[in-house]
Amino acid sequence: MDYQFDFSFLTTHWQDIIDGVWLTLRMSVATIIFGFLLGTILAVVRTQGSVWGKRAVTWYVDVIRNTPLVIQTFWLFFGLAAMQVRIPAMAAAVIALVINVSAYTAEIVRAGIEAVPKGQVEAASCLALTRWQVLRLVVLPQAVERMYPALVSQFVLMMLATSIMSQISAEELTAIGYRIQSETFRGFEIYILIAVIYLVLSMLLRLSMTGIGSVAFARRRRLQTPL
């Protein structure tokens, strides 16, 4: 094999690569925030909502978790285009990712809520807290604290999944790679580089989320063990 590796595209295209990383990061952070909020709401409805609310959330979670993200994204993106609704690819990508990740988050948070001991809820209502206060001050903090490692793993997977948004022409890292590839014909080198960048990004994301967790959940840090 006499293949000459050629990374010279770096000198001409490094700015594009930085832009791609930046868009991937923005997409990921937006999705983590909105996906976590929507997922938590869904988990609350699933555990304490009305019969129909529970049924609807169960159905939603099952449908999302048993179909691929790509199909969900195409459905949304091309569907909106067919209805003459014009939104930027970036916005469509974030909406699709939020819908997707919220179903997984809902399952994780639900497991956390169900693991909170009954005595905690009873003690809280003995203190005359309203139902909303019990949820906000007692149940959810403990549920999220307990499930935090699972949430971190889910969000790292979600960050990696943003790469498929290149298929609807969102200009994130993978899409940038494809464009450089079609201009320079150095597909192998570019994707090796992009793989390394994703690897670093996933480590950084995991590290920073673990850092946020150790600040937010002081009890966990002091115990040094999972709850």
Next chain:
Amino acid sequence: MFLGISVDHLIFILRGAGWTLVLSGMGFIGGTLVGLPLALARARGGWMVRSGAGAYIQLMQGIPLPVLMFVIYFGISIAGFDVPALVAAALAMTAYSSAYLGEIWKGCIQAVPRTQWEAAECLALKPLQRAVYVILPQAARVAIAPTVSFLVQIVKNSSYAVVIGFFDLTYSARVVNNSTFKPFVVFTIAAMLYFAICYPLSALSYKIEKRMSRTIES
């Protein structure tokens, strides 16, 4: 004609679904062949073997599958081979699923009590025999539920092969959408087909898990 989709379109999409099943099957078989030694290496290997296998798993879990598809696809072509996208996709699926299966099965192997290894050694079984006749059959019981649940991931993530132009359910649905421009109908059909493959597997995994936890409790 049905909602703007002809029977030919429907058959075209179904052919894509067939290739999705083929790719998923290849990914699972490849993932098993590589993942099982990985799991054994992670659970029982010496320091070097263990960290080597660990590094491989970390690497594969930190790279998005679409990027992995591209790396293998372009890698094969610069190595001077001209192979169909199916081969590149199957290799990428193998690399991806072996990392996750290796990690899942490592846990299952470690769940078998240590004394079982020692007892097998006392019976003068060789290392391979210990694994094959004593440990793996016991680990397999624990492994069924998470493995079936990971099958769902394999089927869903095989859709990422669309980036290298592999003809699967996602690809065929996109082609039909491009010619009919009925995205809601086309992608709903595709989603229903994926759901029809994945949901029974999810339900089965959940059922096995419940039954297993009942046996452990009693």
